Amino acid sequence: xxxxxxxxxxxxxxxxxxxxxxxxxxxxxxxxxxxxxxxxxxxxxxxxxxxxxxxxxxxxxxxxxxxxxxxxxxxxxxxxxxxxxxxxxxxxxxxxxxxxxxxxxxxxxxxxxxxxxxxxxxxxxxxxxxxxxxxxxxxxxxxxxxxxxxxxxxxxxxxxxxxxxxxxxxxxxxxxxxxxxxxxxxxxxxxxxxxxxxxxxxxxxxxxxxxxxxxxxxxxxxxxxxxxxxxxxxxxxxxxxxxxxxxxxxxxxxxxxxxxxxxxxxxxxxxxxxxxxxxxxxxxxxxxxxxxxxxxxxxxxxxxxxxxxxxxxxxxxxxxxxxxxxxxxxxxxxxxxxxxxxxxxxxxxxxxxxxxxx
Numbered sequence: 001x002x003x004x005x006x007x008x009x010x011x012x013x014x015x016x017x018x019x020x021x022x023x024x025x026x027x028x029x030x031x032x033x034x035x036x037x038x039x040x041x042x043x044x045x046x047x048x049x050x051x052x053x054x055x056x057x058x059x060x061x062x063x064x065x066x067x068x069x070x071x072x073x074x075x076x077x078x079x080x081x082x083x084x085x086x087x088x089x090x091x092x093x094x095x096x097x098x099x100x101x102x103x104x105x106x107x108x109x110x111x112x113x114x115x116x117x118x119x120x121x122x123x124x125x126x127x128x129x130x131x132x133x134x135x136x137x138x139x140x141x142x143x144x145x146x147x148x149x150x151x152x153x154x155x156x157x158x159x160x161x162x163x164x165x166x167x168x169x170x171x172x173x174x175x176x177x178x179x180x181x182x183x184x185x186x187x188x189x190x191x192x193x194x195x196x197x198x199x200x201x202x203x204x205x206x207x208x209x210x211x212x213x214x215x216x217x218x219x220x221x222x223x224x225x226x227x228x229x230x231x232x233x234x235x236x237x238x239x240x241x242x243x244x245x246x247x248x249x250x251x252x253x254x255x256x257x258x259x260x261x262x263x264x265x266x267x268x269x270x271x272x273x274x275x276x277x278x279x280x281x282x283x284x285x286x287x288x289x290x291x292x293x294x295x296x297x298x299x300x301x302x303x304x305x306x307x308x309x310x311x312x313x314x315x316x317x318x319x320x321x322x323x324x325x326x327x328x329x330x331x332x333x334x335x336x337x338x339x340x341x342x343x344x345x346x347x348x349x350x351x352x353x354x355x356x357x358x
Contacts, residue, residue, distance in 0.1 A: 092169065101161065104155050104156050105137055105139050134246065135156070135247055137253045138252050139253055140155070141155060152220070155268060164269060165270050167243055167271065171244075171274060172274060179281060180288060182288060184295065185276075185297040185300075196346060203353075207304035207306055208339045209304070209305040209310065209337075209338055211311050214329070215280075218280075219267050222265040222327075226279070247263060250262065250263040284296060286320075286324075287303070287317060287321060300345070315334070339352060
């Protein structure tokens with residue numbers, strides 16, 4: 001396979017004018033949901049067993065409610081079956097701690113949570129397992145984009161991020177097996193370099209005309225009701241559905257335009273990459289059914305074609321597929337280009353039969 005990095009002896013990197021377009025990320029802040037530089041390895045750890053069970057695990061964990069607790073729930077039977085475990089919440093805490101990130105609206109920091117770790121983990125576990133968990137409102141900040149402008153970023157409270165990570169680990173095995181091979185972004189055992197190699201393989205089969213495009217405001221424009229419908233099709237556990245719905249409908253305290261806003265699947269939510277892949281799964285299906293050579297990394301994708309006319313038809317099919325999801329192609333990031341002309345994608349520059357990391 002003839003592709004090389006910029007560090008190769010004798011290779012000349014492209015000029016500044018051909019630098020890669022900015023990453024389409026779920027977060028610009030150092031939270032667990034943040035998307036890294038796309039030339040780097042995906043931040044989501046690989047699960048130990050990628051062969052997911054057909055059903056979510058039902059775990060018997062923790063003591064039954066006390067009589068007083070049962071009285072508080074209007075004498076309903078004690079809930080002794082739960083999909084949540086204290087160990088799972090602890091693993092989620094470690095992932096969030098490693099990722100870093102600041103405090104949300106409640107001001108609680110990583111250091112403060114860790115100072116009474118066992119108590120705090122126990123409280124969060126009990127809230128999740130009992131159904132008593134409720135997310136806090138979300139604070140929004142504006143972070144600079146690489147090529148100018150500002151991007152809104154949702155800052156969740158620390159306990160909400162831990163809860164989101166816990167739910168992420170339960171949802172991932174339900175959806176990872178259904179995602180198509182053309183999808184590479186933020187999936188176990190799949191990296192930016194894997195997506196780049198797939199593009200090179202398409203090029204080497206003489207698919208040298210490329211549709212290079214982004215989805216405009218993908219995470220912000222995901223329809224929450226449609227997303228929840230897709231979740232319900234495979235997830236039967238009411239608590240998981242309730243918590244995801246609560247995060248999607250959480251209030252933003254200080255939206256950029258001053259209008260009342262909901263968080264949705266916006267950048268900053270630990271679940272955002274998984275939810276975006278689920279939402280865009282229908283997009284992947286629509287294009288691959290047309291035998292198009294799609295390679296998608298989150299909201300950034302290319303389609304490799306044999307002829308320019310095929311690439312033009314593919315552009316039209318992209319518009320139609322996205323319209324069905326209430327999404328649009330970014331007007332300034334949608335081009336048809338030949339490998340001989342060169343183009344930048346995911347931190348790499350493709351030119352003729354070469355590929356350089358930039």
